[in-house]
Amino acid sequence: RKEVEQDPGPFNVPEGATVAFNCTYSNSASQSFFWYRQDCRKEPKLLMSVYSSGNEDGRFTAQLNRASQYISLLIRDSKLSDSATYLCVVNPRSHYGGATNKLIFGTGTLLAVQP
Amino acid sequence: EADIYQTPRYLVIGTGKKITLECSQTMGHDKMYWYQQDPGMELHLIHYSYGVNSTEKGDLSSESTVSRIRTEHFPLTLESARPSHTSQYLCASSERVGGGSEQYFGPGTRLTVT
Numbered sequence: 001r002k003e004v005e006q007d008p009g010p011f012n013v014p015e016g017a018t019v020a021f022n023c024t025y026s027n028s029a030s031q032s033f034f035w036y037r038q039d040c041r042k043e044p045k046l047l048m049s050v051y052s053s054g055n056e057d058g059r060f061t062a063q064l065n066r067a068s069q070y071i072s073l074l075i076r077d078s079k080l081s082d083s084a085t086y087l088c089v090v091n092p093r094s095h096y097g098g099a100t101n102k103l104i105f106g107t108g109t110l111l112a113v114q115p
Numbered sequence: 116e117a118d119i120y121q122t123p124r125y126l127v128i129g130t131g132k133k134i135t136l137e138c139s140q141t142m143g144h145d146k147m148y149w150y151q152q153d154p155g156m157e158l159h160l161i162h163y164s165y166g167v168n169s170t171e172k173g174d175l176s177s178e179s180t181v182s183r184i185r186t187e188h189f190p191l192t193l194e195s196a197r198p199s200h201t202s203q204y205l206c207a208s209s210e211r212v213g214g215g216s217e218q219y220f221g222p223g224t225r226l227t228v229t
Contacts, residue, residue, distance in 0.1 A: 004157075034217070043205055043220035044158070087157075102174070103218060105150075105158040 001026055004106040006088050012112045017078045021109045023088030024070045032091035035062055035073050037084045038108060044087055047073075078113045085110050118142050121206050121221035128196055129229055136191045136224045138206030147189040148218065150205040151175060158205065164189055196228045 006023045013019045025033075033050035048055055050062040050071050061074040075082055085108035092104055119140040128134055140147065145166045150158040150173075160173030164183040178200070179193050189208075193200055203225050207218040 008155075043223055045220070046217045049217075102160060102163070107155070107157040 002106075003027060003092065003104045004088055004090050006106040006109050008107055009110040010112050011109065012114060013078055014114050015078055015080060017113075018074065018076045019078055019111060020072055020074045021086055021088075021111075022070050022072050023106055023109075024068075025088075025090045025104075026069070027090070027092040028066075028069060029093040030090045031093055033062075033064055033071050034089040034091075034103070035060075035071075036087040036089050036105070038087055039084045044105075047086070075111075078111075080113050080115060083111055083113045119206065119208055119219050119221040121204075121224050123224060124222060125225045125227075127227045127229060130195075130197055132196050134193050134196055134226070136204055136206075136226070138189045138191070138221055139187050140189075140208045140219070140221075141187060142208060142210065142219070143186065144208035144210045144219075145186065146209045147183070148207045148209075149173070149179075149181060149189070149191050150207065151177065152203045152205060152223075154203075162191065196226075198228045201226060201228050 003026050035047040036044040037047045038044040048057050050064045054063045059076045063072045087108045088106040090104045122137045147164045149162040151161050152158045159175035161175050161177040162181040164170045170181050179191050181191050203223050205223045206221040209216045209218045
């Protein structure tokens with residue numbers, strides 16, 4: 001089982017739609033969570049961090065459910081420029097319970113916003 | 116914008132050649148990373164460094180090697196390139212001590228070994 005699992009999509013949505021992605025992680029002791037955005041043939045860039053209390057940035061809302069070990073990303077009022085691959089990223093704890101500097105990336109969910 | 120650079124951006128090279136992929140950052144970050152990503156697949160960590168003279172292998176086994184003689188520079192070397200090394204190589208850096216800080220990525224090097 002992969003440490004981070006995402007639905008690869010593609011999610012084809014019309015402009016203005018609301019779309020949500022989920023991601024599950026296997027390491028229950030994981031301590032930090034992020035959503036990155038990766039455009040086609042480009043490098044990943046941080047979209048937002050995911051806090052226990054949730055996080056909202058404009059049209060984007062991220063939530064964490066530790067009990068069920070999943071994080072979500074909600075995009076409201078989709079724009080054409082939102083078309084990209086959204087990567088779920090987890091910072092796991094080490095076998096000894098300590099912090100690590102590693103990030104585990106999901107395969108990403110492809111979003112295509114249609115005009 | 117992140118100040119992290121990779122050269123070359125694209126490289127097509129024959130089997131058996133030695134290659135070095137360059138990565139430099141001007142942010143003074145202690146931690147640097149190399150990832151490998153195939154099309155449509157997730158990033159896999161192949162090397163990382165927590166500072167000068169510190170290098171570790173990542174989660175994905177790789178025949179490449181790295182060095183960290185200067186804080187800003189983290190080159191990756193393949194002594195003898197093979198077609199199986201064809202992939203995109205992404206360099207990243209981060210600053211915060213402990214886990215969970217944002218990683219800044221360079222634009223990547225697309226390597227094709229013929």
